[in-house]
Amino acid sequence: MSRLPSVYLSHGAPTLPIDPSLPSAEFASLAQHLPRPRAILMLSAHWGTLAPVASTAEKPETIHDFYGFPRALYEIQYPAPGAPEVAQQAVALLAEAGIAAGTETHGLDHGAWVPMLLMFPHADIPVAQLSIQPRMDAAHHYKIGRxxxxxxxxxxxVIGSGQIxxxxxxxxxxxxxEDADPRVDEFTDWFEAKLAERDVDxxxxxxxxxxxxxxxxxxxxHLLPVFSALGAADDDYTLEIQSLGTYQRSLxxxxxVFGGAN
Structure with missing residues (x-):
């Protein structure tokens, strides 16, 4: 089996699946040229814990962790099967790296199910989630990825989901x-230049x-998951950038996509 890439997604607003002004179709295009995984391990900005926790849910619920949005959004279900064996594998790998991690049965928050719905609409790829640690730094999340x-x-x-x-x-x-704050591009240009140079430090x-x-x-x-995706990549990764624009002025x-050797 070929080694899969690791991926970082900017998952946007929860309304991404129902708002035609947002770039939902591009997520499907991205999925179509990625190799199909047997399972996904998702690190979402919307599940934070003090120490890493992997979800062993066999049938993770669709969590609508937002307020004040159109009713249609709360009616969406994403019934992908869980991947408890992947969650247990992740816990074991973290232990080998000296990182203690626990397990619980956690559902899929919108940072997970919104992009998965667009990329894999048939909900036929098992998904496990691993929490992030908002009180820890980028180096911690890079170590998790490694x-x-x-x-x-x-x-x-391995997919990190947040917002660049x-x-x-x-x-x-x-x-x-077109009303985007120009400082957004200054930040993302710097970040992408360092990604292209593989300047991890x-x-x-x-x-x-x-x-x-x-x-x-x-x-x-919302940025921490990119470091786990980066850590999971090969040292000599190839970089693919899918830029979908800036919305609401600052987002x-x-x-x-961090590609690897076959």
């Missing part, structure tokens, strides 16, 4: 894509080195 790297050799795709820029206080929900120190880092991420839970939607 520990999970062997999963890619067994048909498991995420400052809701700076957002303007009536803004057009600079990326892990992004909060000090990247332009407008604190403005783009007042708290960094860039960019997806990254």
């Amino acid at each position: 520990a999970l790297r062997p999963l890619r050799d067994s048909g498991v795709m 820029t995420h400052n809701l206080r700076a957002a303007d929900f009536s803004a057009r894509p 600079a990326l892990l120190d992004y909060r000090r080195q990247a332009p407008h880092a604190v403005l783009m991420h007042p708290t960094d839970e 860039a939607m960019t997806n990254y």
